[in-house]
Amino acid sequence: MIPESLRQELQRRVAGAVTPREAAVDVMKELQRHYGWLSDEAAEEAAGLLGLSPLQVEELATFYEMIYRRPVGRNVIHACDSISCWAMGGETLLRHLEQQLGIEAGGTTRDGAFTLLPCPCLGNCGNGPTIMIGDRLFGPVSPEQAGILIHELQRHGAD
Ligand code: FES
Missing domain, CATH: 1.10.10.1590 (NADH-quinone oxidoreductase subunit E)
Structure with missing residues (x-):
């Protein structure tokens, strides 16, 4: 309620x-x-x-991609897999995120901190590859920058 x-x-x-x-x-x-x-x-x-x-x-x-009909982690990372982001290394970024989080796309980390969801265009095509965490857009995001973002969120969650 x-x-x-x-x-x-x-x-x-x-x-x-x-x-x-x-x-x-x-x-x-x-x-x-x-x-x-x-x-x-x-x-x-x-x-x-x-x-x-x-x-x-x-x-x-x-x-709507942003409405979750099944449980998700406290932080949902949407990784754009549409053409512009794909051309700018979106797939490499997605694989890196999977590796860093230890989950496959579509999955949620064991501690419930992160869900990783590929998604269609986030409307930030000129700055691909783009990810969205919560309501915030990030792009262009390198694998290294994604790692820093996740680390920051992990640190923030542990505070
Ligand atoms: S193609 Fe990725 S934001 Fe549009």
């Missing part, structure tokens, strides 16, 4: 949207921020807030 204050805030946003679908990503993201991922229960909660059916919410949720 989300706090009443968040419920009211989301109801306000839905009421201010032209259509419930317009507010759907916003609502799903807020619920995801609260729960860590969008579980079936959270998706139903979103449906209730939006006045949509759970199936309609499911369709929207599966369309």
Whole structure:
């Protein structure tokens, strides 16, 4: 259950949207921020807030890369695997991230700190290869820079 204050805030946003679908990503993201991922229960909660059916919410949720329908780590690293980033070494970067984290793309580290997800274009094509961690874009990112970023996040998590 989300706090009443968040419920009211989301109801306000839905009421201010032209259509419930317009507010759907916003609502799903807020619920995801609260729960860590969008579980079936959270998706139903979103449906209730939006006045949509759970199936309609499911369709929207599966369309957006940034909505997680299964548990993810505390830090989600999206690695762009579209053409511009690929041409600038995106695949090498992804392999390096896998190696550094000790997981395959799509996986989550054993300690739950990181999930690594390849994803389509992040809209930063001129600065590839691009990764996104949380809401922050990084690019161009060399394998060495990626290593430093991960190290910083690990250090921050341990503080
Ligand atoms: S191709 Fe990677 S950000 Fe667009």
